[in-house]
Amino acid sequence: MFTDADLDAIWLTLRLATTVTVLLLLIGTPIAWWLARTRSWLKGPIGALVALPLVLPPTVLGFYLLIAMGPNGWIGQLTQEMGIGLLPFTFWGLVIASVFYSLPFVVQPIQNAMEALGERPLEVAATLRAGPWDTFFNVVLPLSKPGFITAAILGFAHTVGEFGVVLMIGGNIPQETRVVSVQIYDYVEAMEYGQAHVLAGLMVAFSFVVLLGVYGFQRRGTSVWGSR
Amino acid sequence: MSQTIASDSCIHAQFSLTRQAKGREDFVLSVAAKLPSQGVTAIFGQSGSGKTTLLRCIAGLETAPQGYLSVQGDVWQDDRRTLPTYQRPIGYVFQESSLFEHLTAQANIDFALKRSEQRPNAAEYQQIIDLMGIEHVLQRYPAQLSGGERQRVAIARALLIKPRLLLMDEPLASLDSARKQEILPYLAKLRSSLDIPILYVSHSVDEIAQLADHVLVLEQGKVVAQGDISDIFARTDLAQLSGFDMGVVWHGHLQERNEAWHLARIKAPGGSLWVRDGGDAIGAAIRTRILARDVSIALSAGEDSSILNRLPVTISQITPDKDPAMLLLRLISGRDCILARLTKRSVEQLHLYEGLQAWAQIKSVAIMR
Numbered sequence: 001m002f003t004d005a006d007l008d009a010i011w012l013t014l015r016l017a018t019t020v021t022v023l024l025l026l027i028g029t030p031i032a033w034w035l036a037r038t039r040s041w042l043k044g045p046i047g048a049l050v051a052l053p054l055v056l057p058p059t060v061l062g063f064y065l066l067i068a069m070g071p072n073g074w075i076g077q078l079t080q081e082m083g084i085g086l087l088p089f090t091f092w093g094l095v096i097a098s099v100f101y102s103l104p105f106v107v108q109p110i111q112n113a114m115e116a117l118g119e120r121p122l123e124v125a126a127t128l129r130a131g132p133w134d135t136f137f138n139v140v141l142p143l144s145k146p147g148f149i150t151a152a153i154l155g156f157a158h159t160v161g162e163f164g165v166v167l168m169i170g171g172n173i174p175q176e177t178r179v180v181s182v183q184i185y186d187y188v189e190a191m192e193y194g195q196a197h198v199l200a201g202l203m204v205a206f207s208f209v210v211l212l213g214v215y216g217f218q219r220r221g222t223s224v225w226g227s228r
Numbered sequence: 229m230s231q232t233i234a235s236d237s238c239i240h241a242q243f244s245l246t247r248q249a250k251g252r253e254d255f256v257l258s259v260a261a262k263l264p265s266q267g268v269t270a271i272f273g274q275s276g277s278g279k280t281t282l283l284r285c286i287a288g289l290e291t292a293p294q295g296y297l298s299v300q301g302d303v304w305q306d307d308r309r310t311l312p313t314y315q316r317p318i319g320y321v322f323q324e325s326s327l328f329e330h331l332t333a334q335a336n337i338d339f340a341l342k343r344s345e346q347r348p349n350a351a352e353y354q355q356i357i358d359l360m361g362i363e364h365v366l367q368r369y370p371a372q373l374s375g376g377e378r379q380r381v382a383i384a385r386a387l388l389i390k391p392r393l394l395l396m397d398e399p400l401a402s403l404d405s406a407r408k409q410e411i412l413p414y415l416a417k418l419r420s421s422l423d424i425p426i427l428y429v430s431h432s433v434d435e436i437a438q439l440a441d442h443v444l445v446l447e448q449g450k451v452v453a454q455g456d457i458s459d460i461f462a463r464t465d466l467a468q469l470s471g472f473d474m475g476v477v478w479h480g481h482l483q484e485r486n487e488a489w490h491l492a493r494i495k496a497p498g499g500s501l502w503v504r505d506g507g508d509a510i511g512a513a514i515r516t517r518i519l520a521r522d523v524s525i526a527l528s529a530g531e532d533s534s535i536l537n538r539l540p541v542t543i544s545q546i547t548p549d550k551d552p553a554m555l556l557l558r559l560i561s562g563r564d565c566i567l568a569r570l571t572k573r574s575v576e577q578l579h580l581y582e583g584l585q586a587w588a589q590i591k592s593v594a595i596m597r
Binding site for chain 2: 129138143
């Protein structure tokens with residue numbers, strides 16, 4: 001049913017989405033915590049910046065990233081000096097682009113969960129001798145678990161579903177940047193609708209299952225704890 | 229010399245706090261108080277009087293700039309530094325459930341024990357678990373506990389880290405009256421069996437009458453009265469405070485019991501009172517409360533009355549009540565005093581005046597353990 005090229009594309013997509021999700025959880029958590037807690041005037045601008053990929057056409061984001069990562073861009077200069085070379089049309093170029101592209105899908109659920117905690121658990125922790133870091137790791141993170149699960153699922157799924165940014169940054173290199181969505185595009189270009197159907201159907205099924213999981217999880221919501 | 233030691237074993241708190249509240253007058257807490265660091269000190273006041281804010285300042289959850297706080301000689305806040313909450317050796321019980329939802333009751337307690345410098349030994353641990361009666365709920369999550377159980381676990385969690393000061397912010401306020409009755413005895417036992425100073429914030433005169441040794445009365449952010457519970461509850465000027473159900477608190481002990489009548493006689497400095505026998509041991513310390521509205525005055529001993537408790541008294545003071553139809557009388561009985569709330573009409577008709585010898589007829593006496 002799947003050709004070798006299809007399997008390569010599927011494997012690459014999963015590898016990309018997993019890498020991006022892990023990175024996003026690491027990067028998104030401090031951003032979400034800062035956004036949830038700060039009273040600085042910067043909260044608005046930073047929040048808007050994080051949310052930009054929600055409204056921007058992926059091609060716009062991809063265009064700017066392509067320039068930044070190019071030989072004369074600041075990321076490009078940096079990577080050249082570090083001896084990594086240039087990132088466009090590489091797997092890691094895709095990873096960086098995807099991190100920007102999927103950032104709001106990870107930051108916002110975590111931020112919402114952290115805001116919903118309120119002051120109280122933090123104050124309780126302080127009266128029980130827990131310092132700020134201790135409180136963050138042992139109270140805030142576990143209590144925000146539902147937000148993290150939603151964030152991870154959405155971040156992963158959104159990265160699997162990207163197309164515009166990949167085309168701008170990564171092009172169409174087998175085993176390096178040709179993800180499932182690009183592979184489908186290739187099939188359609190080549191009029192191979194049968195193969196396109198197989199992959200497109202897979203994507204529909206995957207997306208539906210993911211959303212079903214998210215909504216099912218959110219519905220259980222508060223009863224996550226204590227339901228052993 | 230003894231003064232210095234006594235002073236050092238106290239809590240000195242000085243806070244002044246202004247807060248911008250939308251559409252409302254700026255809220256100000258302006259307190260300079262010396263509180264005893266033993267027994268139960270109640271911080272009493274109506275909502276908005278600043279009592280919770282004062283407690284939060286003492287815990288360090290709220291910071292009043294230029295405040296000063298020392299506890300038993302250790303400075304927790306002064307001009308130079310403010311100790312963060314997590315470095316203060318306190319226990320804090322919040323108004324509503326404060327258990328971590330992701331941990332079982334046992335894990336909530338372990339969370340506290342793991343971080344505490346002071347740990348109870350096995351016997352002390354068991355004593356507190358038994359005192360709060362939570363052994364059987366320890367493996368459950370907070371969501372599976374009743375409001376009363378949650379609060380008892382929270383109290384145990386605060387006690388088990390052996391705080392030098394236990395702060396309780398209306399620990400019963402979020403509970404219905406049945407649950408209150410469930411927890412009050414535990415708190416009373418706490419007072420008598422553990423030697424931890426407690427600051428207890430409440431707007432409930434009943435709770436304070438039952439638990440407190442010392443009372444600090446706050447109104448609009450300022451201290452309006454402070455003192456021993458018997459003294460504070462005997463003050464007629466506090467009758468003006470809304471929500472203050474006037475009545476004196478007497479400390480006595482059970483002198484004898486009459487099995488046939490099911491009555492017990494309590495001897496207090498103010499005189500003897502017969503109450504319903506609650507089964508306490510002879511000699512047990514008993515705290516009683518006599519509400520001003522339950523006291524009437526007779527000019528003779530009135531042997532023909534059904535009232536059980538009649539005490540010879542001297543009227544020492546007659547003051548206006550907040551109700552224009554009523555007067556508040558302060559009566560000296562033995563070495564204690566009683567407050568009586570009478571209509572102006574009765575005072576007029578009986579020709580009562582300050583200095584008159586009369587009989588106080590006490591309709592009911594509340595027992596507090």
